[in-house]
Structures are given as C-alpha cells and as structure tokens.
Amino acid sequence: MKGPGGYQRRRRGQGVGGQGPRGPGVPAGEQKRSLIETALLIALIEESGHGYALIERVHELVGRQVYVDPGSVYRILRLLEEAGVVSSSWEPSSAGPRRRTYTLEPSGRELLRSWAAILTERGNALLHLSRIAEERLA
Known part of the structure; x- marks a missing residue:
C-alpha cells in the first residue's frame, strides 16, 4: 500500500496496493496516523532524534488533544525507514542501553x-x- 507521499508501505495480512494522499472518507485512525507521520517528518527535519525525544516533539507539534501512542510512533518510524524516507543507527547511551537514532533522508x-x-x-x-458554515449559521 502506498502512503500519502507515494512511498511503499506494507501492512500485516495485506498485499501491496496503491493509494493517494489520505482525504475525506478515510477512517479517523488513518487520518491520525497521517498527522503523526507528518509531525515526525517535521521533527526530523529539525534534527535527528531517538524514539522518546521524537514522541515528545510530536506531542508539541500536534498538541495534547491528539493521543500519540508510542507504539504507533515506532511502527510509523519503521515503515518510514523501510520506505527509505528515514534511516536509523544505534547510538551508545551513558544513561542505559543503546538508543536507535532516526535521521531524515x-x-x-x-x-x-x-x-x-x-x-x-x-x-x-x-x-x-468553516466560513461558509459560520455565515449560514448566523
């Protein structure tokens, strides 16, 4: 399946198909994932980062009214990496285990x-x- 920008994405139990940018009629979960994907790319254009830091940055970008599931963020990062949109490398950490750092390609x-x-x-x-609705409701 192709994501919004045309990159190749695969889902468990599904073959590879084609889809243009998500839009009206797309389930809310798909739109939310698109929002998170976009926020991740914006976060990575600013600087490379590890998963937790990117999750925090996504929260800052989309606001706390949208729940950002950490597991979803890691799945999206993996899909973006499989598509060649981001790359990752393991970095040593002085505070514990190594961390995977993601970089925008x-x-x-x-x-x-x-x-x-x-x-x-x-x-x-x-x-x-929105303007039309406000005018008609006035």
Missing part, C-alpha cells in the same frame, strides 16, 4: 514538501468551509 524532505502542499490545500478548503 533527502527523499523524506521531498515527501514532506509534497505533504506540505497537500496540507495547505486542505487547510484552505477547511477554512473556506
């Missing part, structure tokens, strides 16, 4: 650029609909 920057354009279009459409 050039293809991840391009993916984020395409997602940003999609988000801008959707944001403009939502703002337009």
Whole structure:
C-alpha cells in the first residue's frame, strides 16, 4: 500500500496496493496516523532524534488533544525507514542501553514538501468551509 507521499508501505495480512494522499472518507485512525507521520517528518527535519525525544516533539507539534501512542510512533518510524524516507543507527547511551537514532533522508524532505502542499490545500478548503458554515449559521 502506498502512503500519502507515494512511498511503499506494507501492512500485516495485506498485499501491496496503491493509494493517494489520505482525504475525506478515510477512517479517523488513518487520518491520525497521517498527522503523526507528518509531525515526525517535521521533527526530523529539525534534527535527528531517538524514539522518546521524537514522541515528545510530536506531542508539541500536534498538541495534547491528539493521543500519540508510542507504539504507533515506532511502527510509523519503521515503515518510514523501510520506505527509505528515514534511516536509523544505534547510538551508545551513558544513561542505559543503546538508543536507535532516526535521521531524515533527502527523499523524506521531498515527501514532506509534497505533504506540505497537500496540507495547505486542505487547510484552505477547511477554512473556506468553516466560513461558509459560520455565515449560514448566523
């Protein structure tokens, strides 16, 4: 299955299919994952980081009103890595076991650029609909 930016993604029990950017009619869980994917790419464009730090950064970016499941973040990071959008390496830690540090690849920057354009279009459409709703409800 292809993710929003066209990268290859595989799910347990499913073959590889095709899907464009997530949009209306997509289940809320899919939209939430798309939000987390986008926030992860933004966090990684700022600096490389290990899982826990990235989870905290995603919380800062999307706000605490959206529950960010740490397990989901690690699964998404693994999918992004399989797609070649991010890479990882094990780093020693003075405070305990080694940590996996994730880095955004050039293809991840391009993916984020395409997602940003999609988000801008959707944001403009939502703002337009919100204004129409307010006018009609007034």
